[in-house]
Amino acid sequence: MCRKAARILSAQVVLKPGSVLGLATGSTPLGVYKWLAEWCAAGDVDFSEAVSINLDEYVGLAPDNPQSYRYYMDDNFFRHVNIKPENTHLPNGLASGKAEECARYDAVIRAHNGIDMQLLGIGHNGHIGFNEPGAVFEMDTHCAPLTESTISANSRFFSDESDVPRFAYTMGIRTIMRARYIVLIVSGAGKAQILKDAFTGPVTPQVPASVLQLHGDVILAGDEEALSLLV
Numbered sequence: 001m002c003r004k005a006a007r008i009l010s011a012q013v014v015l016k017p018g019s020v021l022g023l024a025t026g027s028t029p030l031g032v033y034k035w036l037a038e039w040c041a042a043g044d045v046d047f048s049e050a051v052s053i054n055l056d057e058y059v060g061l062a063p064d065n066p067q068s069y070r071y072y073m074d075d076n077f078f079r080h081v082n083i084k085p086e087n088t089h090l091p092n093g094l095a096s097g098k099a100e101e102c103a104r105y106d107a108v109i110r111a112h113n114g115i116d117m118q119l120l121g122i123g124h125n126g127h128i129g130f131n132e133p134g135a136v137f138e139m140d141t142h143c144a145p146l147t148e149s150t151i152s153a154n155s156r157f158f159s160d161e162s163d164v165p166r167f168a169y170t171m172g173i174r175t176i177m178r179a180r181y182i183v184l185i186v187s188g189a190g191k192a193q194i195l196k197d198a199f200t201g202p203v204t205p206q207v208p209a210s211v212l213q214l215h216g217d218v219i220l221a222g223d224e225e226a227l228s229l230l231v
């Protein structure tokens with residue numbers, strides 16, 4: 001699954017070296033970043049002109065906090081490939097003004113003429129980025145509260161559940177839907193039901209990922225367990 005998604009991302013960069021990649025964190029994409037790093041080291045894919053714009057970042061975490069998404073991206077991807085540090089973008093968890101930070105991030109996306117290919121995971125509750133159930137579809141980058149289920153799912157990365165930030169900056173559904181291509185990666189039996197709901201159920205803000213049914217170019221890369229209720 002990760003190899004497939006990594007192939008699709010590398011094809012994007014090979015065909016358009018200056019691609020703007022929308023990147024994601026979480027457990028699922030780790031394998032994607034490993035493959036890309038391996039192929040970059042072998043000289044098969046070159047990120048020197050690529051730009052990355054991540055989906056989200058926790059509010060309140062510094063870039064050098066190991067739980068921040070900036071840290072995750074540096075640690076798992078950026079420092080293993082030849083992408084220029086100045087071409088890597090995430091919301092700033094420590095920004096003083098939330099509205100200003102959201103506006104800044106949207107301006108970064110606009111200045112790069114939008115996202116060519118967006119990598120996405122899906123939460124057990126159907127969230128994409130931190131667009132949780134009930135999120136309004138027509139939103140750009142905003143500061144969103146985490147639901148209890150996401151706080152509890154993400155607490156595995158923190159020493160205590162009370163340490164999980166309660167808010168995050170996230171691209172909105174509208175931002176995500178403007179990406180030219182979307183690659184959704186999903187693994188494990190635990191995601192099978194939500195994947196089925198997202199792609200065969202109604203398009204509803206209660207299942208944020210269901211909006212992807214309205215996008216013209218979504219590639220779903222899943223393992224057998226995750227896809228088990230779809231096929």
Ligand code: PGA
Binds near residue numbers: 028
């Ligand atoms: P996971 O997160 O890859 O760690 O399961 C996916 C998500 O919550 O978007």
